[in-house]
Amino acid sequence: MSNPELDVIEFLLTATLYGERQDLEPDDLPPAYRSVFWSDGEIERPLSVTNTTASEATGVERPWAAVSGLMFTDRDDFSGSISFTDRDLAEEWFLERVDADHLAENPVLAAVYEDQVDGLDYEQSRAANRPSRADRAFIDAxxxxxxxxxxxxxxxxxxxxxxxxxxxxxxxxxxxxxxxxxxxxxxxxxxxxxxxxxxxxxxxxxxxxxxxxxxxxxxxxxxxxxxxxxxxxxxxxxxxxxxxxxxxxxxxxxxxxxxxxxxxxxxxxxxxxxxxxxxxxxxxxxxxxxxxxxxxxxxxxxxxxxxxxxxxxxxxxxxxxxxxxxxxxxxxxxxxFPKPDSGMRADILRIVTRQMDIVDFDPETLADLTEGLTGSDLRLVLREAVLNALTEERTTLTQQDLKDAIVDFEERDNLKNMDMMDGDHEALVAGGDFSGDGDSGHDHDHDHDD
Ligand SMILES: Nc1ncnc2c1ncn2[C@@H]1O[C@H](COP(=O)(O)OP(=O)(O)OP(=O)(O)O)[C@@H](O)[C@H]1O
Ligand SMILES: [Mg+2]
Missing domain, CATH: 3.40.50.300 (P-loop containing nucleotide triphosphate hydrolases)
Incomplete structure (x- = not known):
């Protein structure tokens, strides 16, 4: 989908226009562009376009190579900066290749071309752009x-x-x-x-x-x-x-x-x-x-x-x-924040397995089997099922894998509760797998994956 030539020209054009239009602000720059220009909490004009900034902002590996064949681009050998030799030609070339939806994603372009392109609305484009105060660099400053x-x-x-x-x-x-x-x-x-x-x-x-x-x-x-x-x-x-x-x-x-x-x-x-x-x-x-x-x-x-x-x-x-x-x-x-009911558990299972293919997947049945489990527990169940399948070199899960993981989860949970209630350590030791991990006695040790 991505087109290196077009991506680099868009970046160069945006940087050029931003340099000229003093009324535009950091909030008008797309976040990926902004991220290369922050310095001490400010973005100063002019924005310099080099192989380095262009590559960081667009993800194109060799930006100059991507656009050097165009007749309206030039690179200064000494400073490495990339610029237009013929701005009008560059604009024409660019506008022929993008539509209003594309331009709308870049408020700088929306501001400049609003009057020329049907359906382009600067205010809308700016409102949809992530504000600069949400950038890591800005927060650090x-x-x-x-x-x-x-x-x-x-x-x-x-x-x-x-x-x-x-x-x-x-x-x-x-x-x-x-x-x-x-x-x-x-x-x-x-x-x-x-x-x-x-x-x-x-x-x-x-x-x-x-x-x-x-x-x-x-x-x-x-x-x-x-x-x-x-x-x-x-x-x-x-x-x-x-x-x-x-x-x-x-x-x-x-x-x-x-x-x-x-x-x-x-x-x-x-x-x-x-x-x-x-x-x-x-x-x-x-x-x-x-x-x-x-x-x-x-x-x-x-x-x-x-x-x-x-x-x-x-x-x-x-x-x-x-x-x-x-x-x-x-x-x-x-x-x-109550523990999820059966309908919510089914929905959580659907969400956490969104990116997976599960044979015979039936979240309602699983929800019925997981009374009392939280969203976090359900994620652990899924993780267990995935890891178990991997030990068998499988990357496709089945409904049965999930059912088995639920049984495992509950067995482990029971052991913990036993230990908690009457200090029956023998049961824990005899149980084998879970002995001596040092933190029995807590409710659940939720493994947050974040
Ligand atoms: N209702 C839910 N929908 C989807 N996922 C959930 C839900 N509840 C919990 N989870 C998942 O469970 C994990 C743990 O949740 P989270 O850390 O937000 O719980 P918590 O209520 O803050 O727990 P604690 O009181 O231990 O801090 C997260 O990965 C989260 O995505
Ligand atoms: Mg928490």
Whole structure:
């Protein structure tokens, strides 16, 4: 499908036009082009086209070789820069070979040729283009601006938060099976983000703090990440237990920094996993520094707002029973993540096997056999089935392989529960396969594949 000659000319033309049109912004450049021009959080004109930049931006291995045969291109031997000798000819050549749909994918071209090409709409094209604030390079520049990365303490602090660019999040909402309730909540938040200005105007501020509640492996983290991906928002993840366990004494300061990071990167999602940690430290007789940190945390949550700061806060917990009123009160929506019902299990199985051919595949029957399993469990079942088939040199699965993997999974699960309930270690040892892995005693050890 791809045409190296056309790809390189499009890149060269885009770079040339962008250099001339001062009204165009980084958001107008296609993300792949932008990625080669970022420097300290800026994209400066003119954009230089060389074999290196062209190859990185287009994926064409030898860009100059691809276009050197055209009569309107030239390369400067000394600087290596590639340019047009005859711009008009180049434009004519290019426009003869692409249609409106193609041009629409590149807002720079849409802006310039909108009047000449039927059906081309610059505003639409720009709205569909991923914004530059979602680029990794842009996020890193914002972080460097705000924090002294040569300072060891600040560096360590940045280790406590995991910042992902939306382009780095692979999960999308389409990969997840949601309850109606979850879909509604997500829809509401999407609308709230879209109509932020209106909400500010009418003074509605109590919005944009969600608490995801549910057992392990039910998709809490995945949904939060998928939102970041689908809404093009940077994803700032922090594990609360990390903040406080490592840096006693400095903890309250660290909590403040986390919120600073989020505000710096806004609009963004701030995801706080293990939220029950807050409750635990308030009730127990923890170190005073930790208590201070938790109070700072609660205060910071009060002060941050989706409407004013453009930070969407999502907390997650497996233990809602441990949260006290002070913690609950801070969230304006509670989203329940139950274990999937039979219909959802069938849908999850369909999604996780999407790229596979399975002989006699019958997800409904499998759903009936997997009562009580979570989305995460179902992925483990599939993995088991795939690996088992591979040991027999097979890359095609059958319904029976999946059934067998379900039985294996449940046997393993039973063993763990036995160990957990009455410390019956003999049963575990006699069982053979699972002895002494050191972490029996947890509910499930969910192997997150991310
Ligand atoms: N409803 C679902 N639809 C599709 N996949 C799911 C669903 N629930 C869980 N999964 C899959 O299970 C894996 C684990 O999910 P995730 O990490 O989001 O769970 P979690 O609720 O955050 O668990 P924990 O409480 O242990 O952090 C992911 O790979 C995810 O894709
Ligand atoms: Mg999680």
């Amino acid at each position: 914002r972080l460097e601006e705000a924090f002294d990365t040569d300072d060891e303490e600040e560096e360590e602090m940045l280790d406590l938060v995991d910042v992902r660019a939306p382009e780095e999040v692979e999960m999308t909402l389409n990969d997840l099976v949601l309850t109606h309730d979850q879909e509604d909540e997500i829809q509401k938040i999407v609308k709230a983000i879209e109509h932020r200005d209106y909400l500010a105007q009418i003074g509605l501020r109590e919005i944009g703090k969600l608490l995801f509640v549910g057992p392990p492996g039910t998709g809490k983290t995945s949904v939060a990440r998928a939102l970041a991906h689908d809404l093009d928002l940077p994803f700032v993840e922090v594990k609360l237990s990390m903040i406080t366990s490592q840096y006693l004494g400095e903890t309250a300061k660290n909590v403040e920094k986390v919120f600073e990071v989020a505000k710096r990167l806004s609009p963004c999602i701030l995801f706080m996993d293990e939220f029950d940690f807050v409750a635990k430290t308030r009730s127990s007789d923890e170190h005073a520094a930790i208590k201070r940190a938790v109070n700072t945390l609660l205060k910071s949550i009060d002060e941050i707002s989706l409407i004013q700061d453009e930070v969407l806060l999502i907390g997650a917990t497996n233990h809602p029973d441990q949260l006290d009123a002070a913690a609950w009160r801070r969230f304006d929506e509670i989203v329940n």
